[in-house]
Amino acid sequence: MDGKSIAQWPASERPRERLLKQGPEALSDAELLAIFLRTGVPGTSAVALARQLLDEFGDLGHLLNASKQQFCAIRGLGEAKYVQLHATLELARRYLAVQWQRGEPLTSPQAVRDYLRHRLQGLEEERFMLLLLDSQHRVLQTIELSRGTIDAAQVYPREVVKTALKANAAAVILAHNHPSGVAEPSQADRHITGRIQQALALVDVSVLDHLVVGRGQSCSFAERGWL
Known part of the structure; x- marks a missing residue:
C-alpha cells in the first residue's frame, strides 16, 4: 500500500484514524512522522517517505x-518542514519544562536526564543550563546561563550564586551539551564545576549533579563520584 495515497488505505490502517482510536503510543515512529509530514511525494505515501527518512x-x-542542510536535501522536504519540525520540538521541550515546574519533586535521576537530553541534545552550539530546586527538590526555574564554550569564561560562579539566591534555591543541577556529540567531560568542565560548587557552598546551596549531554548519551558528575 506504500505506493497508494493514505486516503486510499482502509480506515483501520490510516495513521490519523489509528491515533484517534488507539492513542499515539500505538503508532510506530514512521506513522507518527507521517502524520507530521502530512503528504508524501508522487508515487510514495507519507508513511513510505517517513520510513525512507528513518532509514x-x-x-x-x-x-x-539533523542540520537544516541535511534535512532539506531530502526529496519531499524543505525549509517549511524544517521550521515546522523544530517548532514542534520546542513545544515539546517547553511542555516538559512546564510539567517540571508544577511542584512535583524530582525523584528520578532518569527523568532529569531525559529532560536535559531533550533540551540540549543536537544543538550546534554549547549551552550551559541551571536548574534551581527548592529544599524538596522541586524545580523552581530552568535558566540558560550562557552560549558558547565553557572554557571561554562565559559561566561565572558569582552569577550562579546570584541567580540561586534570587530564586531562594536550596540546590541546583548544572547541565551543558557538547555539540561534538561526545559526552565525556573536559578538564574545563570539571574546573568550572568545582568553582561553582565551592561558591555555592558558601551560601549553603548544594550542587546535586552536573550532566554533560552528547548525542544519544550523557555523563553524570554525581555518578562518577566527582561531587
Whole structure:
C-alpha cells in the first residue's frame, strides 16, 4: 500500500484514524512522522517517505537532530518542514519544562536526564543550563546561563550564586551539551564545576549533579563520584 495515497488505505490502517482510536503510543515512529509530514511525494505515501527518512538517518533521534542542510536535501522536504519540525520540538521541550515546574519533586535521576537530553541534545552550539530546586527538590526555574564554550569564561560562579539566591534555591543541577556529540567531560568542565560548587557552598546551596549531554548519551558528575 506504500505506493497508494493514505486516503486510499482502509480506515483501520490510516495513521490519523489509528491515533484517534488507539492513542499515539500505538503508532510506530514512521506513522507518527507521517502524520507530521502530512503528504508524501508522487508515487510514495507519507508513511513510505517517513520510513525512507528513518532509514536515511538511522533512527528518529538522528533525524530530529539533523542540520537544516541535511534535512532539506531530502526529496519531499524543505525549509517549511524544517521550521515546522523544530517548532514542534520546542513545544515539546517547553511542555516538559512546564510539567517540571508544577511542584512535583524530582525523584528520578532518569527523568532529569531525559529532560536535559531533550533540551540540549543536537544543538550546534554549547549551552550551559541551571536548574534551581527548592529544599524538596522541586524545580523552581530552568535558566540558560550562557552560549558558547565553557572554557571561554562565559559561566561565572558569582552569577550562579546570584541567580540561586534570587530564586531562594536550596540546590541546583548544572547541565551543558557538547555539540561534538561526545559526552565525556573536559578538564574545563570539571574546573568550572568545582568553582561553582565551592561558591555555592558558601551560601549553603548544594550542587546535586552536573550532566554533560552528547548525542544519544550523557555523563553524570554525581555518578562518577566527582561531587
